[in-house]
Amino acid sequence: MTDILDELQWRGLVAQTTDESALRQALADGPITAYCGFDPTAPSLHFGNLVQLVVLRHLQRAGHRVICLVGGSTGLIGDPRPTSERGLKTKEQTAEWVARIQEQVRPFLDTSGENAAVFVNNLDWTEGMSALDFLRDVGKHFRVNQMLRKDAIAARLASDEGISYTEFSYQLLQGLDYLELYRQYGCTLQTGGSDQWGNLVAGSDLIHRVEGRSVHLLTTPLLTDSSGEKFGKSAGNAIWLSADMTSPYAFYQYWLNVEDASVVTLLKVFTDRSAEEIADLERQLADEPWKRAAQRCLAADVTTLVHGPAATSAVQAASEALFGKGDLRALDAATLRDAASELPSGAVSVGMSVVDALVAVGLAESRNAARRTVGEGGASVNGVKVADPESALGDNDVLPGGVVVLRRGRKNLAAGLVDTPSTA
Numbered sequence: 001m002t003d004i005l006d007e008l009q010w011r012g013l014v015a016q017t018t019d020e021s022a023l024r025q026a027l028a029d030g031p032i033t034a035y036c037g038f039d040p041t042a043p044s045l046h047f048g049n050l051v052q053l054v055v056l057r058h059l060q061r062a063g064h065r066v067i068c069l070v071g072g073s074t075g076l077i078g079d080p081r082p083t084s085e086r087g088l089k090t091k092e093q094t095a096e097w098v099a100r101i102q103e104q105v106r107p108f109l110d111t112s113g114e115n116a117a118v119f120v121n122n123l124d125w126t127e128g129m130s131a132l133d134f135l136r137d138v139g140k141h142f143r144v145n146q147m148l149r150k151d152a153i154a155a156r157l158a159s160d161e162g163i164s165y166t167e168f169s170y171q172l173l174q175g176l177d178y179l180e181l182y183r184q185y186g187c188t189l190q191t192g193g194s195d196q197w198g199n200l201v202a203g204s205d206l207i208h209r210v211e212g213r214s215v216h217l218l219t220t221p222l223l224t225d226s227s228g229e230k231f232g233k234s235a236g237n238a239i240w241l242s243a244d245m246t247s248p249y250a251f252y253q254y255w256l257n258v259e260d261a262s263v264v265t266l267l268k269v270f271t272d273r274s275a276e277e278i279a280d281l282e283r284q285l286a287d288e289p290w291k292r293a294a295q296r297c298l299a300a301d302v303t304t305l306v307h308g309p310a311a312t313s314a315v316q317a318a319s320e321a322l323f324g325k326g327d328l329r330a331l332d333a334a335t336l337r338d339a340a341s342e343l344p345s346g347a348v349s350v351g352m353s354v355v356d357a358l359v360a361v362g363l364a365e366s367r368n369a370a371r372r373t374v375g376e377g378g379a380s381v382n383g384v385k386v387a388d389p390e391s392a393l394g395d396n397d398v399l400p401g402g403v404v405v406l407r408r409g410r411k412n413l414a415a416g417l418v419d420t421p422s423t424a
Contacts, residue, residue, distance in 0.1 A: 034064055045104055046239060060109055072094060083155075138176050175206040178203025179211075223269065271302065322343075337403065347360060350397075352393050354370075379406070381404060404416035
């Protein structure tokens with residue numbers, strides 16, 4: 001056993017606990033059993049869920065047992081948001097998303113040996129429960145006046161939309177989850193985001209009332225950048241953990257572009273690097289910020305964690321090749337398409353002049369401007385400088401995936417997309 005609470009605190013992964021000294025003692029005396037729940041509100045988990053998976057990894061590596069719950073029943077109800085009612089998904093779609101997320105979370109945890117992670121679905125213990133049993137056995141232990149004080153509930157009650165009884169009851173279901181896991185597995189710690197504190201307390205209170213036992217809660221802080229904006233969005237879109245929703249290339253680029261002011265914080269939260277390693281990266285950041293060594297380590301570590309080492313190598317090669325430090329032709333079609341989707345783009349075709357291609361992808365405002373760029377030696381196709389304004393794109397210029405990489409100057413890149421990729 002290690003002093004895991006100190007480790008989590010140093011990494012910035014602790015916002016609130018129910019009783020820090022009691023939790024510290026329980027962890028030291030362990031092993032204990034901890035769980036975190038994930039609702040299938042989308043086909044994939046996202047940036048914020050990754051924080052909770054990291055906490056479970058740390059707990060399991062410290063010798064504790066961990067349970068990962070995917071909410072087949074809570075997903076049918078919907079965690080109340082402070083702003084508006086969630087749209088209810090069908091049972092079939094929810095079940096499909098549960099299965100996807102269960103497979104997605106498995107690689108993050110050790111699933112073999114005596115300390116193997118446990119994966120559960122709360123639909124297993126709620127589907128057969130009648131409404132009368134639920135109200136008698138669970139509902140009688142909740143006090144409406146306390147439920148009304150929860151932040152999300154209070155915000156919704158103050159709004160014009162109000163809140164449905166369905167979403168109002170969500171915290172009863174989550175409380176039941178903790179009680180059930182306490183009874184089945186001896187679970188005595190639940191983790192979650194700080195915005196979930198009200199729902200988490202519902203479970204610890206229920207166990208105290210029904211079983212007469214005190215159990216523990218631990219929440220992680222909300223991660224924000226230097227301007228106070230939440231991390232986890234890129235160009236307004238969520239950063240998903242599924243490769244088909246956020247490509248490994250886009251995922252890597254997100255972490256690579258983290259601001260200097262936040263990179264050390266994120267290294268502590270999302271990587272396994274030691275205090276000495278992170279201190280060294282912090283020194284490099286201060287002495288040579290233009291090298292972005294800290295960001296490169298962060299991007300590589302987190303992409304490897306989520307997508308595996310092969311995907312990391314592929315996107316690193318693509319990132320280098322796009323900026324002239326590698327061979328674009330050595331990249332696979334999928335990685336090239338992913339990289340192209342992150343660049344300004346336009347339709348091009350074999351036989352089109354380079355001048356017209358520069359205009360088509362938005363690297364020049366007009367043909368005259370494009371001709372000047374080529375004449376001044378400022379244009380390239382797939383990393384090869386173009387000197388003749390009359391040059392045209394040939395079959396050999398079409399890379400796997402039907403992509404032509406065009407550049408103006410040193411940093412302005414765009415992707416030409418060929419409708420029918422050449423087989424050359």
